[in-house]
Amino acid sequence: MTAFADGSGLPGIGLVPGWLTTAAHWWGPHGLLVSLREHVVYTVVAVLVAALIALPAGLVIGHTGRGVVLVVGLANAVRAVPAFGLLLLLVVTITPKIKYTHAVSWLVSTGGVPYVVPVEIVLVILAIPPILTNTYAGVQNVDPAVRDAATGMGMRGGQVLRGVELPIALPLILSGVRSAVLQVIATATIAAYLPFLGGLGYLIFNGLPQINDPNVGYPAMLGAGIVVAALAVTADLLLLGVQRVVVSRGVSQRFRTGVAYDPNEITKRVGVSPANA
């Protein structure tokens, strides 16, 4: 009863475990499960689109060595732009121009399209720099001797890129994807600031004006926040697992114990130091 009586701060942090373990807060139209699904959909769409743009661009830039200055400048510029400001600028300028208001069943409800487009644009803009810079850096870091050897064996430019540079750059590329995913998951929270949109941010912005309510106020906001953090950590671990599976063992140097090898010899051969493998 008196949990919220304290005039200053926001006690009620102790109510969060109870809030999170109440079934009613997980099910229902704006429950944690629905919000979590929306959050994941916003994230996956943004990261996929960003990867479709950034991967080929990064591979070409790394392979040819052209446009590096442009990419570094662009990545730094994006870091300085506040995502929330960019989002609201897009909502004020392009949302009124989008007339399509039908529901898209897997993405948004009726009326949501004009708002989900700016959200995805902002998330894609955030996700491109880490993937792009890591991809070109990974390709560029490949030991020139390895590249020469591939050419000497008769491989053409595209074959060198696919068969040699891409596998060696893969660990760095995937670490770029991981930081992109972390940023997008964190930022997708602000989608719910807009009408018709959800995600885990919904419970946060819904609770803000009624912060003292023990059901939808501070405990709900904090509970949703904890789920966002848990989602971020889970996604990161999942991608780390993917990285272990898809990266060639010749590059990552993860060999079964008992197999004799000299790490320095392998480093020389594949041109990747243990630090960035």
Place this chain on the structure above:
Amino acid sequence: MNALWQYFRDDQSEILGWLRTTLWLAAAPVVVGLLISLPIGWAASRFRWSYPPLVTIAGLLYTIPSIVLFLVLPGILGTGILDPVNVAVALTIYCVALLVRVVADGLSSVSDATLAAASAMGYTNRQRLFAVQLPLAVPVIGAGLRVAAVSNVSLVAVASTLGVAQLGSLFTTGYNATKHGSTPILLGLVLFIVVALAFDGAILLGLRVLTPWRRAVAAR
């Protein structure tokens, strides 16, 4: 551009107040964060066994979304949800998370031969740390500091989603009262970028002052 200037003049006192809060919120955490990460980073580089756990914990802290920290801290610190102190503390945590690794790597990057030479010249361990190892680590630490400072500025804006008054309030004002069109939002974006560039420039300048030998080598 004219509309931006006009809007700025009309609301000058309020916007300048927000600007002051933003500068303070973006600068103080970087300074405090650096002061906290220096000893931790030193420990991570000095005692090898402590490097993996310290860097892992720092990396985990960095995965916590900022809006979550802004919400958790009032509950822990007993501050109000709109108190800028939450933002300052949250950003300090991010700075420490980023800088511990940078400081440790920077200190470790100084070559053993250099350190041995300093010892041979009679430097005590403490003198060697402050007069040789730390100055030589400045370029690496400075690079990390630039990243921390610039991302801090844009993180301040996230706090405006909860209603903490600072330059990000221009975004919410522009969104809620449409009579000015996109002017307040544009003005906010411009000011945020200017603040980020100013911090970046200040750190670059500081780096130049602290590493005079780099220019000496370049001039030769």
